[in-house]
Amino acid sequence: MSLYQSKLRNTGPKGAPIIDSLSVDRTMKTRMQNHGQSNLLREKTLTxxxxLDQSRRTSLREEHELRKTILELRKPQNDSKEWLLKNHGRFNDWKQRERTKLEHKYSSRSSKEKVAN
Structure with missing residues (x-):
């Protein structure tokens, strides 16, 4: 039997290859197994x-709670109006002192420059 005759035997009409049912069953079986494995893998990765997302959320929630408690601990204990006014007054005094320092510094410079000219 020549090579040409063996090829003819394995081909159908118009030269299309004849596929035996056993090889089709085997390939379909392996495809289904692979598909099942990929589905299983996909499910595992999704879970x-x-x-992971849930643990991130809980860790973020815990971190937020910790930050909240730290901020509450840093807040001054006396939230009375007197305390706030007193500290605001201190800030204003400091700001005024800085302003007068700067005014004195620049006014003395300008007067020295005027004298030199």
Missing amino acids: FEKE
């Missing part, structure tokens, strides 16, 4: 991502 892992969900768990």
Whole structure:
């Protein structure tokens, strides 16, 4: 039997290859197994991502709570109006002192420049 005759035997009308049903079953079976494995892998990754996302959320929530408590601890204990006014007054006094220093500094410079000219 020549090579040409063996090729003819494995081909159908118009030269299309004849595929036996066993090879089709085998390929379909492996495809389905691979598909099932990929689905299983996809499900595992989705559950892992969900768990990771959940843990991130809880850690962010815990971090937010810690920041909140730290801010509450840093707040002054006396929230009375007197305390706020007293500290605001101190700030205004400091600002006024700085302003007068700057005014004195620049006014003395300008007067020295005038004298030199």
